[in-house]
Amino acid sequence: MTQPVLSVRDIVAGYGEMTILNGTTFDVMPGTITTVIGPNGAGKSTVFKTIFGMLKARTGSIHFKGTDITNAPPRKLLALGLCYVPQGRNIFPELNVLSNLELGGIAASADVNIPQRIEAVLERFPVLRRKGQQQAGTLSGGEQKLLEIARSLLLDPQLMLIDEPSIGLSPMMVQEVFSIIKELRAKGVSVLMIEQNARSALEISDDGLVLELGRTRMQDRAQTLLNDPRVGQLFLGGVIEEKSA
Amino acid sequence: MMNFINLLMAGLATGAIYALVAIGFTLLWQTSQTINFAQGEFVMVPAFFVLAALNVGMPLPLALLVGLALSMLVLGVLFKRLLVDPMLRHGVLPLAICTMALSIFLKETVKEVYSAEASPFPSFLPGGNLNLLGATISIQSISIFVFAICAVVALQTFLTKTSTGRQMQATAQNPYVAKLLGVPVERMIMYTFLINAALVALASFLISPVYLAKFSAGETLGLAAFIAAIVGGFNQIRGAIVGGLLLGVIDNLAAAYISTQYRGAVPLFLLIAVILFRPQGLMGRAEERTV
Ligand SMILES: Nc1ncnc2c1ncn2[C@@H]1O[C@H](COP(=O)(O)OP(=O)(O)OP(=O)(O)O)[C@@H](O)[C@H]1O
Numbered sequence: 398m399t400q401p402v403l404s405v406r407d408i409v410a411g412y413g414e415m416t417i418l419n420g421t422t423f424d425v426m427p428g429t430i431t432t433v434i435g436p437n438g439a440g441k442s443t444v445f446k447t448i449f450g451m452l453k454a455r456t457g458s459i460h461f462k463g464t465d466i467t468n469a470p471p472r473k474l475l476a477l478g479l480c481y482v483p484q485g486r487n488i489f490p491e492l493n494v495l496s497n498l499e500l501g502g503i504a505a506s507a508d509v510n511i512p513q514r515i516e517a518v519l520e521r522f523p524v525l526r527r528k529g530q531q532q533a534g535t536l537s538g539g540e541q542k543l544l545e546i547a548r549s550l551l552l553d554p555q556l557m558l559i560d561e562p563s564i565g566l567s568p569m570m571v572q573e574v575f576s577i578i579k580e581l582r583a584k585g586v587s588v589l590m591i592e593q594n595a596r597s598a599l600e601i602s603d604d605g606l607v608l609e610l611g612r613t614r615m616q617d618r619a620q621t622l623l624n625d626p627r628v629g630q631l632f633l634g635g636v637i638e639e640k641s642a
Numbered sequence: 643m644m645n646f647i648n649l650l651m652a653g654l655a656t657g658a659i660y661a662l663v664a665i666g667f668t669l670l671w672q673t674s675q676t677i678n679f680a681q682g683e684f685v686m687v688p689a690f691f692v693l694a695a696l697n698v699g700m701p702l703p704l705a706l707l708v709g710l711a712l713s714m715l716v717l718g719v720l721f722k723r724l725l726v727d728p729m730l731r732h733g734v735l736p737l738a739i740c741t742m743a744l745s746i747f748l749k750e751t752v753k754e755v756y757s758a759e760a761s762p763f764p765s766f767l768p769g770g771n772l773n774l775l776g777a778t779i780s781i782q783s784i785s786i787f788v789f790a791i792c793a794v795v796a797l798q799t800f801l802t803k804t805s806t807g808r809q810m811q812a813t814a815q816n817p818y819v820a821k822l823l824g825v826p827v828e829r830m831i832m833y834t835f836l837i838n839a840a841l842v843a844l845a846s847f848l849i850s851p852v853y854l855a856k857f858s859a860g861e862t863l864g865l866a867a868f869i870a871a872i873v874g875g876f877n878q879i880r881g882a883i884v885g886g887l888l889l890g891v892i893d894n895l896a897a898a899y900i901s902t903q904y905r906g907a908v909p910l911f912l913l914i915a916v917i918l919f920r921p922q923g924l925m926g927r928a929e930e931r932t933v
């Protein structure tokens with residue numbers, strides 16, 4: 398049996414007095430794409446914030462490559478090879494594109510050659526090189542997402558958490574982002590992704606999990622979830638979804 | 643005409659000082675949502691640190707250094723630790739109100755401890771007049787202007803060209819994401835308070851030789867910096883510079899050509915005009931914050 402790259406056990410967390418995660422438990426296997434689906438407000442983004450040390454886990458544990466990272470600060474997680482691309486726009490609008498990119502290397506340990514990593518990332522995302530001196534706020538929504546992804550790749554992560562990457566992007570840009578995610582998997586990077594666009598996301602995923610009211614409702618192969626009528630009805634544009642929407 | 647050029651020069655000199663104070667004001671707002679209503683008093687206090695140091699017999703350069711260091715300690719570190727950190731937990735408004743209280747406290751303390759009288763303050767810049775093609779130009783105005791602008795350029799260079807500076811900008815623009823990337827956000831915020839303290843100290847050393855050191859000297863200065871920051875867009879260093887210079891020039895010209903009595907009202911007119919016609923400020927963008 399291969400060890401999971403990320404293992405989340407019985408996490409309880411929330412905001413202030415409010416509890417959002419009630420014992421969330423799941424695994425991410427190395428080299429896979431795992432998609433998290435679930436209704437709005439289920440706590441999907443909250444799980445990511447808790448894994449990445451932005452929200453305190455009250456109980457439970459999180460292990461990354463066998464190391465206990467429960468409540469570890471972002472800086473440490475980045476150095477260990479974990480990265481996080483949150484929902485929405487997460488750039489520094491008034492800094493130029495290159496400076497935005499460079500800030501992805503803040504947490505690097507001394508032996509990482511950042512200029513070389515930047516060069517490699519620019520090679521993969523030529524649009525960022527072309528617009529390197531432009532203020533990041535002037536990029537299109539899709540280009541900003543690419544910048545965020547590129548920035549998170551600067552430290553050569555082994556696991557990427559990415560929250561709703563396709564939201565607000567043009568269909569072509571969504572395809573671009575999904576193909577980057579597949580490319581990462583091909584290089585051995587594991588990806589844990591939250592997606593509203595559940596069907597397209599599950600189609601490129603190996604595993605999937607359904608989160609509801611802060612608990613893991615199902616965890617299975619993505620294909621199995623795609624064929625599951627309950628999942629279909631609730632999240633893949635089935636009857637109930639259409640009526641309630 | 644000559645008079646006009648002199649007024650313009652004097653205006654630019656005061657304006658450059660306003661700009662220093664307004665930049666500090668803007669930086670505090672950007673990185674820590676602190677609206678510092680004691681900013682004017684922050685300019686008044688460092689002069690008294692220097693006067694105290696001179697009184698115990700220190701030479702001027704040393705006294706200025708001591709004044710700068712004490713300002714960074716008291717108006718930077720202690721201000722943040724003892725007032726901003728505890729109050730910000732309760733919100734932006736309670737903190738703003740506390741800074742109003744602080745401004746009164748600082749004024750009264752200086753009045754009690756030092757004196758209610760205005761004290762002359764030595765200038766470290768060259769003074770006198772320059773005769774240029776038959777015209778007389780105040781060297782002091784020019785040197786204040788040049789010195790302040792050099793300080794601003796140095797600050798801008800630090801903020802844009804060094805990694806620490808860019809981490810500070812990142813913290814100001816999006817503290818949540820800065821933290822995600824491993825930027826030591828708390829330390830960057832502390833640096834901002836130190837920079838603000840250095841800016842107000844510098845402003846103090848530049849303006850006190852002209853307008854004397856007095857416990858009430860911060861009242862007009864604070865208002866001017868506040869207006870300059872808003873006129874410039876409140877969230878922009880560039881804006882604070884333009885706002886400061888504009889205000890300094892208008893202020894001086896209005897005093898000479900309109901009336902000294904209305905002098906105080908002119909900046910307010912400028913403020914009202916900007917709020918009515920360009921609420922995001924001359925250089926500002928509409929504020930947009932991600933949640
Ligand atoms: N910063 C916050 N403070 C307080 N409550 C929050 C905060 N962020 C989220 N919540 C609440 O926590 C619950 C879960 O939010 P979360 O963002 O994790 O949901 P989600 O599954 O990602 O939903 P969506 O599909 O809308 O992104 C929601 O009820 C939300 O209102």
Ligand SMILES: [Mg+2]
Pocket residue numbers: 441442443484560
């Ligand atoms: Mg979410």
